Amino acid sequence: MSEMIPTRDGFGRELVELSKDNEKIVVVSADLEDATRAEYFKDAYPERFFNVGIAEQDMVGMAAGLSLQGFIVFVNSFAVFLTNRAYDMIRLDVCYNNANVKMIASHAGVTVGEDGASAQCLEDFSLMRILPNLKVVCPVDATEARKATRAFVEEVGPMYMRTSRAAFPVITKEDDPFVIGKANVMREGGDATIIACGIEVSESLKAAEILEKEKINVKVVNMHTIKPIDTACIIQSAKETGAIVTAEEHQMIGGLGSAVAEVVVKNCLVPMAMVGVNDEFGQSGTPDELLKAFHLKDVDIAQAVRDCLKRKKGNTKVREAK
Amino acid sequence: MSPQNIDVDALKKKALQYRRDILKVLHSARSGHPGGSLSAVEILITLYDYKMNHRPEDPNWEDRDRLIISKGHITPAVYAALADQGYFPKEELEGFRKFGSRLQGHVHTLVPGVEFNTGSLGHGLSVANGIAMGARLLKKSFKTYCLLGDGEVQEGSVWEAAMTAGHYKLDNLCAIIDYNKIQENGLVSEINDIEPLADKWRSFGWHVVEAHGHHFKNLADAFDQFGAVKDKPFLIIAHTVKGKGISFMEGERKWHGKAPNDEELAAALAELEQQEVNSE
Numbered sequence: 001m002s003e004m005i006p007t008r009d010g011f012g013r014e015l016v017e018l019s020k021d022n023e024k025i026v027v028v029s030a031d032l033e034d035a036t037r038a039e040y041f042k043d044a045y046p047e048r049f050f051n052v053g054i055a056e057q058d059m060v061g062m063a064a065g066l067s068l069q070g071f072i073v074f075v076n077s078f079a080v081f082l083t084n085r086a087y088d089m090i091r092l093d094v095c096y097n098n099a100n101v102k103m104i105a106s107h108a109g110v111t112v113g114e115d116g117a118s119a120q121c122l123e124d125f126s127l128m129r130i131l132p133n134l135k136v137v138c139p140v141d142a143t144e145a146r147k148a149t150r151a152f153v154e155e156v157g158p159m160y161m162r163t164s165r166a167a168f169p170v171i172t173k174e175d176d177p178f179v180i181g182k183a184n185v186m187r188e189g190g191d192a193t194i195i196a197c198g199i200e201v202s203e204s205l206k207a208a209e210i211l212e213k214e215k216i217n218v219k220v221v222n223m224h225t226i227k228p229i230d231t232a233c234i235i236q237s238a239k240e241t242g243a244i245v246t247a248e249e250h251q252m253i254g255g256l257g258s259a260v261a262e263v264v265v266k267n268c269l270v271p272m273a274m275v276g277v278n279d280e281f282g283q284s285g286t287p288d289e290l291l292k293a294f295h296l297k298d299v300d301i302a303q304a305v306r307d308c309l310k311r312k313k314g315n316t317k318v319r320e321a322k
Numbered sequence: 323m324s325p326q327n328i329d330v331d332a333l334k335k336k337a338l339q340y341r342r343d344i345l346k347v348l349h350s351a352r353s354g355h356p357g358g359s360l361s362a363v364e365i366l367i368t369l370y371d372y373k374m375n376h377r378p379e380d381p382n383w384e385d386r387d388r389l390i391i392s393k394g395h396i397t398p399a400v401y402a403a404l405a406d407q408g409y410f411p412k413e414e415l416e417g418f419r420k421f422g423s424r425l426q427g428h429v430h431t432l433v434p435g436v437e438f439n440t441g442s443l444g445h446g447l448s449v450a451n452g453i454a455m456g457a458r459l460l461k462k463s464f465k466t467y468c469l470l471g472d473g474e475v476q477e478g479s480v481w482e483a484a485m486t487a488g489h490y491k492l493d494n495l496c497a498i499i500d501y502n503k504i505q506e507n508g509l510v511s512e513i514n515d516i517e518p519l520a521d522k523w524r525s526f527g528w529h530v531v532e533a534h535g536h537h538f539k540n541l542a543d544a545f546d547q548f549g550a551v552k553d554k555p556f557l558i559i560a561h562t563v564k565g566k567g568i569s570f571m572e573g574e575r576k577w578h579g580k581a582p583n584d585e586e587l588a589a590a591l592a593e594l595e596q597q598e599v600n601s602e
Contacts, residue, residue: 026459028452047459048459050455050490052482052486053485053486053489055482055485055486057444057448057478057479057482058448058451058479058482058483058485058486060448061445061447061448061449061451061452061479061483062448062449062451062452062455062483062486063452064438064448064449064452065390065438065448065449065450065451065452065453065454065455065456066452066453066455066456067452068437068438068449068452068453068456069453069456069457069460069462071456071459073452088442088445089445089448089479092439092440092441092442092445093438093445093448093449096439097431097438097439
């Protein structure tokens with residue numbers, strides 16, 4: 001059984017570590033640092049931490065201003081408030097100005113749980129990936145969130161990271177590679193490829209085990225970077241396996257599935273299926289209840305693979321129902 | 323230089339030249355914003371020629387004072403000023419708003435002397451706060467200025483920023499509101515009144531002075547009080563006239579965002595010519 005840690009914790013711990021030797025790191029907050037774990041930085045470096053109160057637009061604008069003098073500026077909030085409330089500032093102040101601002105958005109997806117739909121951001125990939133200059137990352141676990149935080153400090157330019165409130169299984173190791181824009185293959189298989197991010201990678205690995213019992217061998221890819229998407233990995237997977245299923249804790253419209261489909265239709269037409277939220281808002285419940293209710297579980301992904309295989313040329317593994 | 327020593331005649335002459343440049347680039351581009359450009363001329367001249375420490379030959383000089391143009395649509399005035407100051411060759415003004423030119427429709431850092439890309443209202447003050455905060459962290463003594471429009475103050479984000487600047491006592495920050503009383507579809511007072519403007523800002527922790535926004539000595543006096551006030555951000559409410567200097571544009575909302583045609587340009591330039599003659 002994997003250890004369970006929220007990805008927000010990985011971010012918070014790593015930011016404090018990195019800031020020991022890097023005085024250029026500053027944090028602007030809109031009074032949710034306790035929840036996003038930017039609080040660890042506040043406790044360690046209060047002189048470099050600014051809380052502007054419940055004012056996400058001001059937080060993002062001020063971050064852009066601070067970045068102009070060489071600071072590496074982290075802003076943080078719930079994904080809904082950061083992306084939706086401050087969108088104009090993200091677009092203009094951060095992306096259009098190519099400001100060195102790092103946006104950390106916690107509490108994304110239905111796994112936010114009991115708070116319900118208003119707090120469950122299901123559209124951030126879509127909103128963020130259409131903005132030029134912005135890189136969009138969704139770590140699979142707390143270990144990867146630490147590496148992503150490191151990459152955010154090392155690489156210059158606007159970046160967005162989605163983190164989770166809920167504890168996610170830790171499925172990567174400290175020495176596993178992490179490069180922004182380069183997907184990690186979690187498991188090889190020849191019949192189909194599941195491309196997933198965040199919690200859905202764990203669900204996909206479980207789906208692969210279910211399918212293995214049916215003699216269906218699937219490759220599982222951790223597409224931790226939504227933008228720039230790893231085009232080479234998608235093309236190679238399409239050629240190798242001839243079918244692609246995407247899985248994300250996000251609306252099916254505009255997110256990871258759409259990003260993968262954009263590559264597939266242009267380069268390597270193979271049947272695709274998508275697992276994601278089907279154009280509706282979330283609701284209250286436990287994370288696991290909600291993953292089930294919105295069809296984001298291992299069984300749902302396994303079924304999407306079977307459905308997709310029916311459309312694959314030369315498929316012999318799944319029969320069309322008569 | 324103190325306000326008493328300002329060569330007002332020279333600055334007035336410069337203002338006439340800026341107005342000519344503004345009208346010509348708008349005419350050439352066949353689009354843009356005359357009203358708010360013409361109202362901000364004396365404010366910009368006072369900043370660039372009197373108040374700000376800056377080096378046109380070294381636009382990225384790290385100790386320069388910073389100016390954020392939050393009303394990012396007044397590019398004709400800003401570019402006229404920057405060209406006059408020597409940030410780029412004046413001939414480039416002809417490219418304003420045209421494909422391939424760096425003189426983008428709204429202020430852009432492609433143009434030397436521009437600190438930040440703007441264009442959507444209600445952004446500049448938060449950015450200026452960040453610059454001022456950064457200067458404080460780095461123990462730098464340069465000042466940050468931010469020019470806002472009056473209608474812009476209707477944006478909620480301006481008040482988020484105003485509150486933050488007051489709370490953090492950013493006394494190295496000076497905002498200027500170009501209070502020309504008119505916005506795109508009419509009078510600010512009728513559309514959504516921003517009064518009592520000075521009281522609003524004072525209640526947010528700012529030191530506020532009001533100035534005649536077309537009067538150089540008055541503006542210089544106001545700017546000179548900035549820096550003397552400790553622990554508070556500083557605001558100048560500059561009372562101006564939209565479309566200032568051109569009789570048929572003054573106070574007319576239709577000139578918020580419309581370029582003069584051939585006849586209108588000729589009439590406007592003739593008026594400016596007459597003003598120059600009258601002043602001599």
